[in-house]
Amino acid sequence: MFRWLFVFLLVAIVEIYAFQAFRTLTKVRSYQFVYIILNLVVIIYIVNGFFHFDRSVGQTKQSLFTIGLLLLTLVPKLLITFVMIVEDIYRVFSGTITRFLGDNDYGSFLPERRKFVSQIAVGLAAIPFVSFLYGMTIGKYNFKIIKQTLTFPDLPDNFDGFVLAQISDIHSGSFDNPEKIQYAINLINKQEFDVLLFTGDIVNTDATEMHPWVEMFKGLKNPTYGKYSILGNHDYGTYKNWPSDKALEDNFEAVKDLHRQIDFRLMLDEHVKIKKDNQEIALVGVENWGKNFGEKGDINKASENLTKEDFKILMSHDPTHWEYVVKNHEKHFQLTLAGHTHGFQFGIEIPGWLKWSPVQYVYKQWAGLYENLGRYIYVNRGFGFHAYPGRVGIWPEITIIELKKDKNVA
Known part of the structure; x- marks a missing residue:
């Protein structure tokens, strides 16, 4: 009262x-x-x-x-x-x-x-x-291409110039303009990349939210080394009351199947080897692990049989996973790709001058690139929107990351 x-x-x-x-x-x-x-x-x-x-x-x-x-x-x-x-x-x-x-x-x-x-x-x-x-x-569909070049001393030679494309936080249940979504799909397809990675939150809650958009997202081009995805916190369906546990479980299974329908391989605490001639890197995908949104992901299971020396790209939806677990992990994950924060969908960004959002008082890593002892995390600002039906200053993002070999290090 x-x-x-x-x-x-x-x-x-x-x-x-x-x-x-x-x-x-x-x-x-x-x-x-x-x-x-x-x-x-x-x-x-x-x-x-x-x-x-x-x-x-x-x-x-x-x-x-x-x-x-x-x-x-x-x-x-x-x-x-x-x-x-x-x-x-x-x-x-x-x-x-x-x-x-x-x-x-x-x-x-x-x-x-x-x-x-x-x-x-x-x-x-x-x-x-x-x-x-x-x-x-307008702002919620003001899609931006953000390009990054990252250099690693232990990147296999054959992967020098390898390009990743990342999208995150689709939140299909919030969409209201098919033309703008198709524009974004076309914008992605115009980019040159070797692998396409989606780092979670395909829906707000319900699998049916994605049904009107399946064919559109299925139109994302399939690059040479494939399309891979993981789950985000919203994909577990816990943001609404279900009539039964079975209904919740059925929805979760349907959400997972959405990834197959749009031709992405959903990774659930596992890894795959991407091979280029006689060399390879490991792509690791974990279920959602968030300090405040459920610690479901098992990075040890996902990286089983991988060594510290293997070059690894980790997909983990929530950047708090990197802060609390990954950045000091003994297996040395060279690059982590995350999303989740949306950059709060509100803030001010002037490249080279200013980057501010209220979300920075909650997340240490909230938008863009961060580094700790040679280990990087890139936090995508999100493709869609949720809660507030718009974006101010923090625009929807499509990330293009080129990996380069540091040839000055023996």
């Missing part, structure tokens, strides 16, 4: 301050009335969406839209509230000084709100509003 009272008071404060800013900008009563009605409609829609969220159904396009609408309206108002509270602190301070140190013609204790402050507040609030709106309409 206290929690809901706190939420109600917070919303009330935010709405009051936002209305005060709007009222300072316009004295036209009809505009103010329309503002109030629109806000009431939005609030009722959002509250109704959260109270009627059905765990037996799971995430839907309506629930995605509800979250998007919440962020679209709440974040700008929070910014307005912050500016207005700062002004109120100034008004109280100024009124106190005037009352006790000024003349006796007091008038009102608090100075009137200044219109230019409200204009600044609304102007600042327009930035996240426009950003979230862009993210929900």
